Structure formats: structure tokens, C-alpha cells
Amino acid sequence: MPELPEVETVRSELAPWLPKKKVAAIRILHPRATRRNTGPSLRSAKNPIIGGEINSVNRRGKFIWLTFDRPYALIIHLGMSGQVLLPKSPAALSPHLRARIEFTNGKRELHFIDQRTFGYLALEELVEDPFASAEFDGQIPRSITHIAPDxxxxxxxxxxxxxxxxxxxxxxxxxxxxxxxxxxxxxxxxxxxxxxxxxxxxxxxxxxxxxxxxxxxxxxxxxxxxxxxxxxxxxxxxxxxxxxxxxxxxxxxxxxxxxxxxxxxxxxxxxxxxxxxxxxxxxxxxxxxxxxxxxx
Ligand SMILES: [Zn+2]
Known part of the structure; x- marks a missing residue:
């Protein structure tokens, strides 16, 4: 199961690449990939991050989340076997591909691959981070406010x-x-x-x-x-x-x-x-x- 070092490796490898990318489409290919989603449906073409530009790639513990130029975050949790790949060739599709995100600029897509399906994507509102201070007034997705700082x-x-x-x-x-x-x-x-x-x-x-x-x-x-x-x-x-x-x-x-x-x-x-x-x-x-x- 990916722990902090593995999740941080994924975050740091996404961080130089994702900001400024605009989401063109999100394709959910397995129902378990969105089972924890409490916000607007990721399957809807009208969901609020379609057309949104990615601002940053963040992490706390084993949770990654993307922020956008709108008040929503996309959580990516790798679960037991989740992988986030940026494949060069769309021909190389994994049989365990659960979701894909297409961007308006750039040829690469983001693929969420998860053999055991314990991982998930979730779209949520950002709220105030309960562990932040005046100096670090960060925001955090609503469902992970109970997760302690790492x-x-x-x-x-x-x-x-x-x-x-x-x-x-x-x-x-x-x-x-x-x-x-x-x-x-x-x-x-x-x-x-x-x-x-x-x-x-x-x-x-x-x-x-x-x-x-x-x-x-x-x-x-x-x-x-x-x-x-x-x-x-x-x-x-x-x-x-x-x-x-x-x-x-x-x-x-x-x-x-x-x-x-x-x-x-x-x-x-x-x-x-x-x-x-x-x-x-x-x-x-x-x-x-x-x-x-x-x-x-
Ligand atoms: Zn010993």
C-alpha cells in the first residue's frame, strides 16, 4: 500500500506538470472510482472543474488533491494499488484503468489505474484547514479535515x-x-x-x-x-x-x-x-x- 513516501513521490512528479493545465473531460470507467464522491458528480459534463485550470498539487498523509481556479478540489487517493500515470501513448491502456482526465492543452492525459479498486477520486469543496495557523492559512478538502498533519x-x-x-x-x-x-x-x-x-x-x-x-x-x-x-x-x-x-x-x-x-x-x-x-x-x-x- 502506498504510504507517505510513495504518495509524495507521485505528488512531486505531478507538481511540475499539472499546474495551468485545463480540464477538457473526465471519464470515469469504474463505479468504485467515485464511490466516496460527495460533491458534484464527476460523471457530469457540467461538473464545476470542467474547463477549470489546475493551480496546485497538494498532499497530506496519503491524500493528494488538486486545486483549481474555482473553489473545488479533486482528491486522488491511491488506496492499496492506485497509480497515477501520465502515459505518452494512449495506445498503452492498462486493463485496470479506472478514470482518465483529458486536458485542453497538452497531449498527455492523466490516467488513474487501480487493480484492487480501493483507491478513488472525489470532487469536494475546500474548507479551512483545522491545523493551519495565521501564518499558514491553507485550505483542505472537507472530507479530510480529520486527518492529522503528517x-x-x-x-x-x-x-x-x-x-x-x-x-x-x-x-x-x-x-x-x-x-x-x-x-x-x-x-x-x-x-x-x-x-x-x-x-x-x-x-x-x-x-x-x-x-x-x-x-x-x-x-x-x-x-x-x-x-x-x-x-x-x-x-x-x-x-x-x-x-x-x-x-x-x-x-x-x-x-x-x-x-x-x-x-x-x-x-x-x-x-x-x-x-x-x-x-x-x-x-x-x-x-x-x-x-x-x-x-x-
Ligand atoms: Zn537486532
Whole structure:
């Protein structure tokens, strides 16, 4: 599943290309692609972004949204297997193409491809970002106002309504397992199974340690490890571990070669040599070193 580094790679690759493009048509090819849409119908030729010019490509956590020269945003959520491609040749149509956006200027189209159909597009009004401050008075699509700022926003001071210290305290106020807290998009957004396992391995914290048993220092170490790993993953174009995630040119990201814990069960821990274990957790798996990551 694409997490923050993969979604940020897609956003940053769309950002130089989409602004100033005018939407000529939106073609929805699968009903699930718009199942979360609460705004004007994307299937209607009269929907308010037809003829609209794209202003910017934004992201919070795992959500991308486009803004226009009108008060609507188009959310693109990649779900489990969503891909946004800008194919050079329209002849190369994927069998999993769920939506396409045509532009009045420029030959390329935007294709939304999604094999497992957990991703979606949604057209929504923009509202005030509850995490913005006077200095950063951003707007955000209505349905994602409950999504917490992501770690890169917090650490970059982009959202002053939640500081690093506040996030640390919020995590330590939770009684559930630390990994469950990291995966809760209302605490901190953008972290999924891969980067949670990598961050916990790096900070030497067992995924099932209760968050309120961690010290401020341990949580700081964890947040800094996560931010460092995600920044390195963005530089590598994200992690394409299951070939479901692709960059906008259709290529894979390369961060999977750097993973220390996720998917490494049975291989020696690169710090101490003990074999990495896989445990069942929240209907998925946790990967950890039983020696470096003692349960607290
Ligand atoms: Zn180890």
C-alpha cells in the first residue's frame, strides 16, 4: 500500500506538470472510482472543474488533491494499488484503468489505474484547514479535515497547530500498542505498515509496547527515525515492494533494497545478526528483531 513516501513521490512528479493545465473531460470507467464522491458528480459534463485550470498539487498523509481556479478540489487517493500515470501513448491502456482526465492543452492525459479498486477520486469543496495557523492559512478538502498533519509537515513546522512536542505528548497519552498509534491517521498521517516497522526497528522499540509506557526521549527517537527513513525513501522514489506502486512514469521506486525489517523475516538483523521475526498484528504482520526490540 502506498504510504507517505510513495504518495509524495507521485505528488512531486505531478507538481511540475499539472499546474495551468485545463480540464477538457473526465471519464470515469469504474463505479468504485467515485464511490466516496460527495460533491458534484464527476460523471457530469457540467461538473464545476470542467474547463477549470489546475493551480496546485497538494498532499497530506496519503491524500493528494488538486486545486483549481474555482473553489473545488479533486482528491486522488491511491488506496492499496492506485497509480497515477501520465502515459505518452494512449495506445498503452492498462486493463485496470479506472478514470482518465483529458486536458485542453497538452497531449498527455492523466490516467488513474487501480487493480484492487480501493483507491478513488472525489470532487469536494475546500474548507479551512483545522491545523493551519495565521501564518499558514491553507485550505483542505472537507472530507479530510480529520486527518492529522503528517510527520514531515509537523517537523517542517508547516502546520503550527501541532508541534513536534505536542505530537510526542499525544502519542504518549495513548494506552494502545505503539504500532497501532502510528497507523492511526488521526494521530499522525502517512505512516503505514512498511514505515511503521522500519521506524520501530530503527528506534529499537517493540511494535506492541504500550504507547503510554514510552518516554519522551524514546518517542522523539522514533519520530526522528521515521522522518529520516521517509525522507530517504522519497529520494529513492518510494518502495515498490509488491509492484502495485508505480511512479507517474510507470517505473518502480527503489527504497525496498534499503528496508531493514519489513519483509526481511528469516534474514539476519543488520544490527545484531538475530533473525528478523514476523508477528501477526491487526490482521497484518509486524517485522522486528526480537533482540534489538524488546517488548516494553
Ligand atoms: Zn537486532
Amino acid at each position: 510527520l514531515l509537515e509537523v517537523l517542517n513546522g508547516k502546520v503550527l497547530a501541532r508541534s513536534h512536542k505536542e505530537l510526542n505528548a499525544m502519542i504518549r497519552s495513548r494506552k494502545s500498542e505503539i504500532k497501532r498509534v502510528l497507523l492511526n491517521q488521526e494521530v499522525v498521517s502517512g505512516v503505514g505498515n512498511i514505515y511503521a516497522d522500519e521506524g520501530l526497528w530503527s528506534a529499537k522499540i517493540h511494535p506492541e509496547t504500550r504507547a503510554h509506557h514510552l518516554t519522551e526521549r524514546e518517542v522523539d527517537r522514533l519520530l526522528n527515525a521515521l522522518a529520516t527513513i521517509m525522507a530517504r525513501a522519497i529520494e529513492a522514489g518510494g518502495t515498490s515492494i509488491d509492484e502495485q506502486y508505480k511512479r507517474v512514469n510507470g517505473e518502480s521506486g527503489y527504497f525496498d533494497v534499503e528496508l531493514d525489517a519489513y519483509g526481511r523475516d528469516g534474514e539476519p538483523c543488520s544490527r545484531c545478526g538475530t533473525l528478523i521475526q514476523r508477528l501477526r498484528f491487526m490482521n497484518r504482520s509486524s517485522h522486528l528483531c526480537p533482540k534489538c526490540q524488546k517488548k516494553g
